[in-house]
Amino acid sequence: MNKVVANADEAIKGIESGMTLMLGGFGLCGIPENCIAALVRKGVNNLTCISNNAGVDDFGIGLMLQQKQVKKMISSYVGENAEFERQLLSGELEVELIPQGTLATRCMASGYGMPAVYLLAGVGTEVAEGKEVRNFNGKDYLLEYAFDSDFAIVKAWKGDAQGNLVFKDTARNFNPMMAMAGKITIAEVEELVPVGELHPNEIHTPGIYVHRIFQGTDYEKRIEQRTTRKKN
Amino acid sequence: MNKVVANADEAIKGIESGMTLMLGGFGLCGIPENCIAALVRKGVNNLTCISNNAGVDDFGIGLMLQQKQVKKMISSYVGENAEFERQLLSGELEVELIPQGTLATRCMASGYGMPAVYLLAGVGTEVAEGKEVRNFNGKDYLLEYAFDSDFAIVKAWKGDAQGNLVFKDTARNFNPMMAMAGKITIAEVEELVPVGELHPNEIHTPGIYVHRIFQGTDYEKRIEQRTTRKKN
Amino acid sequence: MALNKEQIAQRIAKELQDGFYVNLGIGIPTLVANYIPEGVNVVLQSENGLLGMGPFPFEGDEDADLINAGKQTITTLPGSAFFDSAMSFGMIRAGKVDLTVLGAMEVSDNGDIANWKIPGKMVKGMGGAMDLVAAAKNIIVAMQHTNPKGESKLLPKCSLPLTGVKCVKKVVTDLGVFDITPDGFRCLEYAPGVTIDEIKVKTAGRLVIADDVKEMTF
């Protein structure tokens, strides 16, 4: 069972204009840099992108926004991006804002074969508008539907030819749930290791969820908020 | 943050007759042997036990059944146990049978703060009797409620004083979900390691879910179906 | 001659396609693993929490922490992954497992299956069977065509409590191979030496014989 493809351009074959994509990452941490570059090269547009954030002006999904490839963003937070703001205010770009935990859980629900879940976030706020409210044990919950996508694109630290993935630190974030929720899931990894090198107890995403995998190159891994302390 | 207690007897303090307990494990694999022994010593009874199986006559939850400590079992499969069968047929013991995936997911729902989920298993069967059925995308699902418990008792391979847990192989099974679903969660481990020894990327159950932890002793780890092949 | 259990398993193994993730139930289905065709790579899922189930361990290598859904000691293979039972049934429910093979007491001609409970007998539970049949995208049943009393197990309607409704896609018995279709059981193949007449007599549910019905080959 060999799911390895040569590179990002091959990995994104079949992604067409108008499709819905999930892109892993939180801020610029754990984002699929290689696939984003390939999507920009390919020039597909009218995309609906499900991603917690929309990158910055010149990095991450911001690169796709510059090329006007995105029709709609489904995110929890979209600051840090002037071009995003311009397109949004001019009406070129649509945005659906979703509480972060709800976003994560709606992806997870899809991966667990649950069509909908009841969640607390947003009860009594404008997020609840139009949504079914149901009371359990004295508390109100919103019915939230599972998200799926034509393609899910995730970034992992290590992976193998069977599609098994291990994530590093907080670069894990949304990647595991999105990997579970793609009709086709593409994983780019920093290190493609021989099958059997990842210990079966330590695999975060079993290969069954991953359809294509490749070793990425030239990771910039940009830091959004470099905060440090001084050695005394 | 030190959650270490001396032993199983100390760990089960506060467990009283009539309570609902979750016990991790699948068959005899990954069961909390030390805590079961302590519960037998303590002699609490009228317990409701949520556990995928009910042990065998002389091991696992079977030891509690011998002492007539269990009022009700909530399980997916209860074969392999003659005393269980005797108590069930005589009306001493109540049993609620639940599909295995539904059982796992109802525990998980609790740990994820979801009061109920929609699941496929059992639609159109007697399991669906009395349950709400709802159609999503042309398929019928059952509304299944989250399970919680007064105490969840799990068995892990390694753990630390902060309650972080790592499971071994298929001994993981129900343990992570039950750990999330206890009002109080007790973990017994084969190896209590110094804090910091478990790599943060490899922890299966973060310590926040675990309230008490101790190093177990004298694990028998009985094998239910010893199957082998011959070396040629 | 009707097929023996090994032959039923062998015939089902021909349904495996390269790249399939497969869940094999207890009994005859387990034997399917012994007949995976050359060049066909499949990954076996065990619903207690393993992808990449390997063969039984050599004597002395058994590990109590490493068992399959039938509670048998097993091994892993390079590329295996462990996970908890919630994720395991999640991947089944989400349609990630390509094929499930399991046994049955009865199958009806609309694809209902009964395999967990006999009224009046001690009920041991459904284990993972209800989850598997409700959610797997392709279900093949492996069973004897008739029960020990000689009564058909391929019925117009199951008499036993159901495990799942309209879920079975194919049935392989000791007598033949049958697809579940809107017209009932559609006989695609008959076992060597078994006649269509015998199949007709022993099938209580609606039965159609495929135009291109043929003798099974191994």
Next chain:
Amino acid sequence: MALNKEQIAQRIAKELQDGFYVNLGIGIPTLVANYIPEGVNVVLQSENGLLGMGPFPFEGDEDADLINAGKQTITTLPGSAFFDSAMSFGMIRAGKVDLTVLGAMEVSDNGDIANWKIPGKMVKGMGGAMDLVAAAKNIIVAMQHTNPKGESKLLPKCSLPLTGVKCVKKVVTDLGVFDITPDGFRCLEYAPGVTIDEIKVKTAGRLVIADDVKEMTF
């Protein structure tokens, strides 16, 4: 003298109890970590997927893969654990996090909070705030008592779109400490040099002064 931001954080730090799991929002809440009392061990949760958040890294040790919910580079501590964002919000929703501290634009005297959207301005999103306020079992708001125009942020009813309803338990401002009670804001402490009269003037929502109200000490 009204408190400065550091002092607000310092006062909130006194609410921490040994063994607490705590989520600190962006801004003043982040500063609380600098004032954790001696002998009080808390574990900081970062909702992107970390328990056991440590201090900022030394210069040169920053790791792009290790950030907090404010996207700042951070470090781990012995005993830290990483997990995905679904589990992270799951543990918040399930009430495993003992205390959440976050900022606000407005708080109403029944505990509603608004902190994510100003009509007419670019809306950046709620991030994890709605999940946190809806589900955390104990929520303390850290904020200035009045906005830059001098208008009270402690209101009878929020004027801005809500982030959550009836969820805030306590508010610590530059002027004092207030519990949310059925009678409205209950002033427990006032900042050194601040008068009850000033608090009364600057609080638009219902306000009661605790019988044992006292000057804040550090």
